[in-house]
Structures are given as structure tokens and as C-alpha cells.
Amino acid sequence: MSEVLITFDKNYEGCIEEEINIKAIVGEDQGIGLQYKFIEGTDGIWNPIQDFSSKNICLWKPQTKGKHIIMVQAKNEKSSKPFDHLGKVEFIVKNEEEEKNMKTKIIEDISLDKTSFNIGEKIRVAVKGNYELALYRFWIKGKQGWEALRDYSRENKLVYTASEVGTVEILIESKMPESENNVDEFTTIRFKVVEGKKIEIIDFECLTESILVNEELIFKVITNCDSNRNLLYKFLKIDKDGKTTCIQEYSSRTIISFKEKEWGEYRLLCLTRDMFSNKEFDDRAIITYEVKPYEEVYIKNFSSNLNSPQVCGTEVMFKVDAKGGRELLYRYIIEGPNAEDTGYIRDNTLLWVSKAEGEYKIIVKVKDISYEEDYEDIKILDFEIDKKSEKPVKIVDIITSKNKNSVILQPVNIKIKAEGGTVLKYSFIVFKDGKEMERVEYGTSNWVNFTPEEKGEYEVEVRVLDKYSLKEYDSHSFVYLKVKEYIPAEIDYILVESKETYLVLDTIDIEAIVQNTRSVKLKYVTKINGHEVEDTGYINARKLKIKPKCPGKYTFEIFAKNIKCEDGYDNKKEISIYVHEAVPINSTKIEALKDNIKVNEEVTFQVSSIGGKEVCYEFYIMEKGQWVRAQEYSRKNYYTFLPFSPGEYRVLVLSKSYYKKVNYEDYDKVSFKVC
Structure with missing residues (x-):
């Protein structure tokens, strides 16, 4: 059914009793031998103007003012249908006499916030009238003509939500309560509804530093819109097997948290849209994250509370500072004159009492309880046990007021905590670039203030000596300071x-x-x-x-x-x-342009693919069990084949980007039968 074009000798507006010519036009090929019927519609009531005839022009004299719909039906002379063609158009009729006699208009002005609105915004229309008792009715122009928004009432304001993009036209009709007319006065306003600022995800990150199994993972998404924009977010998780799980349906929350029960690689997809958007989403972003069963296991430090050598029978405590894992196990192996092996235990310390003098190797192995191999990290200490029996002196801790990066002319306090012996003495020696700069001889003070005057690397040796010891020192250690004129950039x-x-x-x-x-x-x-x-x-x-x-x-x-x-x-x-250079070629597909293929009739095979750059195609055909190259690589995405005998055939196409130095990136093949 084609549409009838309706035109007037007036500009879609006229007055009561005014003669108006209506003309109906159907396409040139379809307008021959047609009958036309003209009908007038007002407030849902239809009245004929001119019954079916060969005349496509009709004279109409409107009797009432207001909004009228003119409908034209057209049909072929021999048609059994009610009509074959249809057209509708609106026509506004005014009462010229009433308008002349009316001293003051009912509607003085229409106010609107602005002329352009975003989707979802509230549009407030206010009518300023000259009569307090006047009635107002509101219409909106839709796809099927004028649609009522609110019937006559004294309320002169309308609040309307912008829900579709485009130009919106509002019709305001007014009349006095005592008026017998359907409409005394009317006016229209227009405004535009636009999409608003394009929504973009500008940041999508994982806030959790260690991504581990059964640990809370926190993700945050940031968009380019301010907080006044009502945005919704949806999060979908894709596991290593491709299974998709919805973590959060559309919500205003931009931060989500959850736990993973299994380790592996996952992807998290975030969809965002405006609350009033009709799209499935306005933007999306994806982040890939790897969940580990536990943090990497490594031995940060393996030390003893006493220095080597020690006398036989002395209790020596070995301590392991290991990081990572969920539940660590430790194995201590002592190699020497008196060997020991603890097997894997949960204690990160070992109290060892030597039973024989000699040289020993203290070995520690560390692993997580779930690790199936022998160990994940290993450290070795050499220790010597001799015959001397002395009360050991040991440095428990060295405390400095500055970290490794110090600044010139700022004092650094160094304090020693030591135990053992009888009466302890302390000495401090400062080296710079391997040369001794200053020395504090043995004394009872266990601290010193050192103020570097030049930049460079300093080494401070701290020594502890028992009052009755004959050694140069019983225990010593070093503090390293890197002194600069400024705080280094990081x-x-x-x-x-x-x-x-x-x-x-x-x-x-x-x-x-x-x-x-x-x-x-x-x-x-x-x-x-x-x-x-x-x-x-x-x-x-x-x-x-x-x-x-x-x-x-x-x-x-x-x-x-x-x-x-x-x-x-x-x-x-x-x-x-x-x-x-380009996205890898994928989804290569070859298909024949016809279904029934016969001998001595050409058939063309056409190829399509996704991705790549300047994609080339090469065709092979299998005939009588043998593959033959039919068309070398070229930009042609089709191949025409002329079969000379019936049978089973196959066509193979290889695809690749022109610049790629490979035989192919993707392929597809199709089988067909020639009759």
C-alpha cells in the first residue's frame, strides 16, 4: 500500500466557511484509473466530504475551528478492497470573527527553561494567561499525529520528561469555561532533545595490591562525567573457561569487591550507561587480572643470634624471615660432624645446641604447604664450633634515626643494642669511599651522632667488645648511608x-x-x-x-x-x-552465490573476513581428490569456477594481510556437488 500525498491551496491553515481546495496525488504509475474519497476528522468523529469518484480535487468548507485531520482513500476501479492507498494530514481551522471580537488573548506568553535539553531532563512548560479561569489542554506531536498529554484544566503548567532524541513540538489549546467552542485559542512551541555529553570510561583499575585466591578483590571505574549525571554500571566476570558471571547488575556503584575461589586468569567487563539512555550501554571497558594461589615464596633473611665461631654446647637460635605463601613450612638440615634433619615443620626458628666441634653448613628450605616439589627457596649459612668456652657477645639490633637516603648537614643517630659478656664497650668507625673518615674509640656509650658534611656513600662499622676479651671485637656489624644534597626523586x-x-x-x-x-x-x-x-x-x-x-x-x-x-x-x-599494524584476521567465510551448481555453468565463490589490513585471498580447489591452486594471493575476494564434469568438489580460501610475511592468517573451506 502506497501513501497518498495531500496538498491544500492554503498553507495548512484556514478559517471557518472559507473555501479550501484539497488535492490528492498518488505516484505516476499508480495514479491511473483511481477513485478518491475525502473524509474530515474532528475530535475522533469522521465525516465524508466527497465520496469515491475519479476527481482527485475536492472543495471543503470547514464548519468548526480547531485541529482537523483530512484523510484521503484511493482505490482502483476494479479493486475489491475498501481502499488501496491512504493518506492523512492535519489542518488548523481558526474562527476569524471570534479572533477579531476577542479584545484580549487568553494566552499571553509561553515560558520554557531553554530550547535544548538532554535525554532524561525534566522540561517545564508554563503558560502565562490573561484570564484566571481559563482552561488549558496540552498535546505532543508523535509519529501517529497529535497525542494528548493532559485534558482541559486550570493548571497552566506542564512537566514533561525528555525520552527521545529529536525535535519535540508541544501544542497548547485554551478556552474559557463558558465557551461552547472546543478551542478558543492555541499555540505551539518547539525544542530539541539531544544525547548530552558522550560517556567514556577513562580509568578502570584493581585497587587490591596482591590478587590472591579467597582474598577480597576491589575494582574501581571512573568516567568522564561529573557526579550530577545519573550513570549506571554493570560488571561481568569472564573466567579462564570463557564462562561469564554477572557480578553486579546495573547500579550506581562504581566500586565492587568479590573473592575468587580458584586461581587463574580472569577478565572483568564494565558496561556503563546513562540512567535514561535507551541503549544497552554507552561505553564499556575490560580489565585482565591474574589470581594467584598465594604470594611468591622467598627467603628475605636467614640469620643466627650469635656470630660464628661459638663454643661447643652453646645454644644458637637460627631465624628465617620468609615472605609469601599461605601456610609456610620450614626444613632445617645441618651438615657437619653431627648431622641433623628436622623435616618440614611450621616453626621459622631453630634452636641448635652443637654437640661436636668442627665446620657446619646450616641449610634451610621453605615452601608452601600446597607445593608438591622439594622447596621454593633455599639459603645456607656457614657456622664454626670450636673448643673455647666464652660467654658470647652479640649485637641484638642497630637503630638509626635516618633511612638509607640521608641529607648533608642533618645528624644521624646510631644506637646499638647488644647483650652477653660482662661489661661491654662500643666503638664506631665511619668510612667514605673506602677510606676511614673518623673513629669513636671503645667506650661505654652505645650511641653516637654522626653529621655528614659531604655527599657520598658512607659505611659505619659498629663494634662491641667484652671488657676482658683479647679480640679486636667480639661482635660487629655495618650501617650503610647514602648521603645527598637533596631527597632523591622516586x-x-x-x-x-x-x-x-x-x-x-x-x-x-x-x-x-x-x-x-x-x-x-x-x-x-x-x-x-x-x-x-x-x-x-x-x-x-x-x-x-x-x-x-x-x-x-x-x-x-x-x-x-x-x-x-x-x-x-x-x-x-x-x-x-x-x-x-591491524587486528588479526578472523571469521573468514566463503560461500557460493547460488545453491544448485551444474556442469558447464559458472559459479562464483565470495569471501568475507573481519580484521586485517589490505586483506589478500588465495583460492585452492579439490577436484578428483587433488588440491590445485586456482587463484594466487590478490585483493580479489571472489573466485569464479566452471565445472566440466559432475562430482564432489571443495574450495579452500586462505586469507592474510598484505604486509604479513606468513603463508596465511585465517582460512575457510566449502564443499559442493556438481550435477
Whole structure:
């Protein structure tokens, strides 16, 4: 059914009793031999103007004012249907006399907040009238014509929610209560509804430092919209087997937390949309994370409370400081004149009483209780037991007021805690670049204040001696200080946008998070496949933005130094990103352009694929059990074959990007029968 075009000799507006010519037009090929019927509709009541005839022009004199709908039905002379073509159009009729006689208009003005609104915004229309008792009715123009929003009432305000993008037209009709007319006065207003600011996810990160099984994992998403925008977020988890689980249905929460019961690699997909959006989502982002069964096991320190050598029968406590794992086990093996093996136990200390003099090796092995191999880390200490029987002197702890990085002219307090012996004496020796700078001879004070006056690396040897000992010292240790004129720059983090694949001309954003930013400068060195291509020199910028123009491995070296640093740099970090020329080819599909294939009739096979760049195709055909190359690699994505004999055939297509130096990236094949 085609549409009837309806036109008037007036501009879709007229007055009561005014002669108006209505013309119906159907397409040139369909308008021959047609009968036309003209009908007038007012307030849901339809009245004929002119019954079916061959005349496509009708004279109409409207009798009432207001909004009228003119409908034209057209049908072929021999048609058995009620009509074959239909058209509708609106026409506004005014009462010219009433408008002339009316001294003051009912509607003085229409106020609207603005002329453009975002989806979901409340639109407030207010009518300013000249009569307190006037009645108002509101309509909205929809796809099927004017739709009523609110019938006549004294309420002169309308609140409407913008739900669709486009131009919206509101019709306001008014009349006085005593009026017998359907409408005394009307006016229309128009405004636009737009999508609003495009929603983009600008950050999606895991806030949990150690991602472990049965530990709470916290993820946070950030968008480019402010808090006044009503956004909803949905999170979907994809495990290593491809199973998808909904973690959170659409909600305003931007932070979620959950636990993983199994280790492995997972992906978390975040969908976000405006609360009033009709789309499934406005933007999405995905993050990949790996859940480990436990933190890596390693031995940070393996020490004894007494120095070697010790006398036979002395109790020596060995202590292991190990990190990682869920539940650690320790195995102590003593090799020497009197060997021992504890097997795996849960205690990280071993109290050993030597029973024979000689040289020993103290071995410790550490592993998690779930680890099936012999050990995950191992350390060895050499220990000597001799015949002398002396009360041992040992240093329990060394306390310094500064960390390893100190600043010149700031005093450093060094204090020794020691035990054993009878009356202990303490000595301090300061070295710089291997040379002795100053020495505090043995005395009863177990602390010293040292103020470095020059930058450099210092080594402070602390010694403890029993009053009656004949040795140079009974126990000693070292404190290392790196003194500078400033606090060295330190790069805490390098932030890179979470993205699975980078392509040529994609923007790569790199941001360095550093301490003491006002006193720190950064240098960015960019390398492609190991070759340096750019060196920014030291600058104040904390961000680097590049658009790669060729594929390869991009390595970014970030150097940080304090503005007072004179030699090299204070800190360096490095990251690498692989940039691809194009997305790998996938979903290659070949199909015949017709179903029934006969002898001596050409058939064309057409290929489609996804991804790649300047994709080329190569075709093979199997005839009588033999593969034959039918068409070498070219940009043609089709192959035409003319079978000369009936039988079973197969066509194979290989696809690859033009620049790829491989035989193929993807393929597909199809079998067919020739009759």
C-alpha cells in the first residue's frame, strides 16, 4: 500500500466557511484509473466530504475551528478492497470573527527553561494567561499525529520528561469555561532533545595490591562525567573457561569487591550507561587480572643470634624471615660432624645446641604447604664450633634515626643494642669511599651522632667488645648511608591505559606518579624494537602522549631526578607496549552465490573476513581428490569456477594481510556437488 500525498491551496491553515481546495496525488504509475474519497476528522468523529469518484480535487468548507485531520482513500476501479492507498494530514481551522471580537488573548506568553535539553531532563512548560479561569489542554506531536498529554484544566503548567532524541513540538489549546467552542485559542512551541555529553570510561583499575585466591578483590571505574549525571554500571566476570558471571547488575556503584575461589586468569567487563539512555550501554571497558594461589615464596633473611665461631654446647637460635605463601613450612638440615634433619615443620626458628666441634653448613628450605616439589627457596649459612668456652657477645639490633637516603648537614643517630659478656664497650668507625673518615674509640656509650658534611656513600662499622676479651671485637656489624644534597626523586607508579591491543595511530597515554613533584624533572626515552627514536630530555611534564605510526615493540624509559641532581638520574622505570599494524584476521567465510551448481555453468565463490589490513585471498580447489591452486594471493575476494564434469568438489580460501610475511592468517573451506 502506497501513501497518498495531500496538498491544500492554503498553507495548512484556514478559517471557518472559507473555501479550501484539497488535492490528492498518488505516484505516476499508480495514479491511473483511481477513485478518491475525502473524509474530515474532528475530535475522533469522521465525516465524508466527497465520496469515491475519479476527481482527485475536492472543495471543503470547514464548519468548526480547531485541529482537523483530512484523510484521503484511493482505490482502483476494479479493486475489491475498501481502499488501496491512504493518506492523512492535519489542518488548523481558526474562527476569524471570534479572533477579531476577542479584545484580549487568553494566552499571553509561553515560558520554557531553554530550547535544548538532554535525554532524561525534566522540561517545564508554563503558560502565562490573561484570564484566571481559563482552561488549558496540552498535546505532543508523535509519529501517529497529535497525542494528548493532559485534558482541559486550570493548571497552566506542564512537566514533561525528555525520552527521545529529536525535535519535540508541544501544542497548547485554551478556552474559557463558558465557551461552547472546543478551542478558543492555541499555540505551539518547539525544542530539541539531544544525547548530552558522550560517556567514556577513562580509568578502570584493581585497587587490591596482591590478587590472591579467597582474598577480597576491589575494582574501581571512573568516567568522564561529573557526579550530577545519573550513570549506571554493570560488571561481568569472564573466567579462564570463557564462562561469564554477572557480578553486579546495573547500579550506581562504581566500586565492587568479590573473592575468587580458584586461581587463574580472569577478565572483568564494565558496561556503563546513562540512567535514561535507551541503549544497552554507552561505553564499556575490560580489565585482565591474574589470581594467584598465594604470594611468591622467598627467603628475605636467614640469620643466627650469635656470630660464628661459638663454643661447643652453646645454644644458637637460627631465624628465617620468609615472605609469601599461605601456610609456610620450614626444613632445617645441618651438615657437619653431627648431622641433623628436622623435616618440614611450621616453626621459622631453630634452636641448635652443637654437640661436636668442627665446620657446619646450616641449610634451610621453605615452601608452601600446597607445593608438591622439594622447596621454593633455599639459603645456607656457614657456622664454626670450636673448643673455647666464652660467654658470647652479640649485637641484638642497630637503630638509626635516618633511612638509607640521608641529607648533608642533618645528624644521624646510631644506637646499638647488644647483650652477653660482662661489661661491654662500643666503638664506631665511619668510612667514605673506602677510606676511614673518623673513629669513636671503645667506650661505654652505645650511641653516637654522626653529621655528614659531604655527599657520598658512607659505611659505619659498629663494634662491641667484652671488657676482658683479647679480640679486636667480639661482635660487629655495618650501617650503610647514602648521603645527598637533596631527597632523591622516586617514581612510585607508571600509569598506562588498560587496553588489550594497541594499533597504529592509537593514542598511548603514559603518566608518571612521583614524589616531591615540584623538585623533580622527568625524561622520557622512546625506543621502537630496541632503537631509540625520541629523547625528550628532562622536562616538567608528568604525562607523555604519542601516536605510533608503525608497528613494533615500543619501550618507554622514564628517568626521574631531583633538580639538584648533577650526575645521571635518581630513579628509572621502564614499560613496553606492543603496537600492531591491524587486528588479526578472523571469521573468514566463503560461500557460493547460488545453491544448485551444474556442469558447464559458472559459479562464483565470495569471501568475507573481519580484521586485517589490505586483506589478500588465495583460492585452492579439490577436484578428483587433488588440491590445485586456482587463484594466487590478490585483493580479489571472489573466485569464479566452471565445472566440466559432475562430482564432489571443495574450495579452500586462505586469507592474510598484505604486509604479513606468513603463508596465511585465517582460512575457510566449502564443499559442493556438481550435477
